[in-house]
Amino acid sequence: MESFAPALSETTYQRCLEKIIPEPNSGCWLWFGATNKKGYGHIRANGVWWLIHRFMYTYHKGPIPKGEVIRHTCDNSSCANPDHLLAGSAMENVLDQIRRGRFKPRQGICKPVEFYIERNEEWRKLLSR
Numbered sequence: 001m002e003s004f005a006p007a008l009s010e011t012t013y014q015r016c017l018e019k020i021i022p023e024p025n026s027g028c029w030l031w032f033g034a035t036n037k038k039g040y041g042h043i044r045a046n047g048v049w050w051l052i053h054r055f056m057y058t059y060h061k062g063p064i065p066k067g068e069v070i071r072h073t074c075d076n077s078s079c080a081n082p083d084h085l086l087a088g089s090a091m092e093n094v095l096d097q098i099r100r101g102r103f104k105p106r107q108g109i110c111k112p113v114e115f116y117i118e119r120n121e122e123w124r125k126l127l128s129r
């Protein structure tokens with residue numbers, strides 16, 4: 001674990017575990033610590049705020065590839081179970097949201113997402129996987 005930032009210390013990890021309750025049915029690790037404005041759990045370590053899912057991913061699986069986001073395979077944004085976390089592109093993350101009917105286009109700017117899916121062959125292919 002030498003290549004990890006000091007923030008990813010065992011101490012910080014233990015602090016995280018104190019604020020997590022494993023949920024037996026889904027296997028999700030539910031975060032009940034502090035959250036940011038968007039409802040994502042976060043923790044401060046060595047002066048840096050980490051989103052819990054990004055912290056847990058990095059701690060267990062290694063650095064997040066540059067430019068990639070962390071996706072929840074369980075669709076539970078307060079889940080911190082590394083087994084439910086996958087790195088991927090922002091595009092894949094949006095596709096996840098569309099598949100689950102969770103994508104919310106910005107009001108007044110975008111048309112409903114079906115409008116784009118209908119016209120975008122690439123998206124249709126990805127969504128039918």
Ligand SMILES: [Zn+2]
Nearest residue numbers: 028074079084
């Ligand atoms: Zn989960």
